Amino acid sequence: MSDFASGEEKTSKEVSFSIGSGESKAEFSGIDMSLLEDSLSKTPWERMLANDDALNFAESLRSAMLQHNAKS
Amino acid sequence: MQNLSELLRRLILAEVEFVLVGGFAAVSHGVTLVTRDVDICCRFSEANLMRIQEAFKDLHPVHRLRPDLPLQLTPEQCVTLKNLYVKTDLGIVDCLGEILGVGGFEKVLKDSIEVTLPFGKCRILAIDALIRAKEAMNRDHDIITVKHLKVIKAQIKS
Incomplete structure (x- = not known):
């Protein structure tokens, strides 16, 4: 690069x-x-659990951003 | 809160005949892109569809494209269904009768591998077939997933 x-x-x-x-x-x-x-x-199961963690974290971030935008 | 892993566990414990495909299959192979639903290819027999319904019965399952309709399959419906899109309290499960680029359930089953999870064995679409399926879909995120899968395949070989 x-x-x-x-x-x-x-x-x-x-x-x-x-x-x-x-x-x-x-x-x-x-x-x-x-x-x-x-x-x-990681094992396949650990990868799936990590996906769930990331998915729920992304959803919580998205929700927080929506609340922030609603206030401003 | 979504829990795709729990949805998968319930399918296995309910002895549903299925193969994990799509984004969650890619995750199981090592792809680090996050997926938001569980895609399975399954046998579209009345018995198997009823097992799916039983697996999710306490999760308020509805038809994803018609959330006003609770999942209450009848034998007559089971005969006509080719795909079943379900939304539950823990997330979405898309049940497909065939996979583009691979074929119907029997072919998908032949192109799957068996993986042992903490609560039982799970059939997952093998990496080569998953690449074919994603290439056949050819959406932007499928192209990115294929890149990841090809790198993973090369890493496994080396």
């Missing part, structure tokens, strides 16, 4: 090298590999 940010013209070989590994390709696609690896360290 930093190669593109530098603005310098890169050869196709250098571009291929910078996104050559599987992990680099995933980061380049915008996937947070640290989050994914954390998820893969």
Whole structure:
């Protein structure tokens, strides 16, 4: 990514090298590999429970934001 | 408060014949995108649909597209249904007779894996079939889910 940010013209070989590994390709696609690896360290059931936690937390945030917007 | 995990547990304890598909299946494989409902592909027999109804009977289940209608299936309705969309106190369960990109229940069952959960065994659509299903849907969030699944597949192989 930093190669593109530098603005310098890169050869196709250098571009291929910078996104050559599987992990680099995933980061380049915008996937947070640290989050994914954390998820893969859990059992399927733990992943499902984590989804429920995240879902309910998102709902509570949404509700709080609605209340905030209603006041302002 | 939603509790998709509890909805899944009830389906298993009620011995419903189903395969977990959709976003919650993707979560079980490791995808970190949050999903808001449980999608299952199930056998659309009267007995199986009645088991689903029994699993959720104390959760005030209604037809999701007609929330004024409580879930009270009749044998006649069971014959005609191809999909069943249920809203409960703990969240939404969409019951599908077939999955685009994969096929009907028997095919989905063949393309599923068995996972042991704390309260019993659960059949979940295998990652390759889930990728096919999501690619067939081709909505924006399905495309993102496919990216995640492909990375997970590569991680598992390595």
